[in-house]
Amino acid sequence: MTTEVTSVSECSVESCSFNHDGCTAYAITVGGSRDHASCSTFIDTSETGGLPMVLAHVGACQRTECTFNDHLMCGKTNVTIGHGADTADCLSYQPQ
Numbered sequence: 001m002t003t004e005v006t007s008v009s010e011c012s013v014e015s016c017s018f019n020h021d022g023c024t025a026y027a028i029t030v031g032g033s034r035d036h037a038s039c040s041t042f043i044d045t046s047e048t049g050g051l052p053m054v055l056a057h058v059g060a061c062q063r064t065e066c067t068f069n070d071h072l073m074c075g076k077t078n079v080t081i082g083h084g085a086d087t088a089d090c091l092s093y094q095p096q
Helices: none
Strands: 007-011 027-033 035-039 055-062 077-080
Touching: 007 055
Parallel strands: 007 077, 027 055
Antiparallel strands: 027 035
């Protein structure tokens, strides 16, 4: 079981309310469907959200088929969020 919290090293989704030169959400959830992982924390609104500095981590990962998923936690050192099949996807996702 992983004992480290995975950081969000990069987010290129400019339309997300949590993205201000990086993800300012305290933690994100990776969701989606089989063979596709999306950032379930993505919010497209005019409101500015998050913390005053970049500290985002992966709080939970619902993609149990991902190579890095360990007891619903991400075991990768860091993840990248960006445009993929959806507006905000976990680009570090690797199905087993």
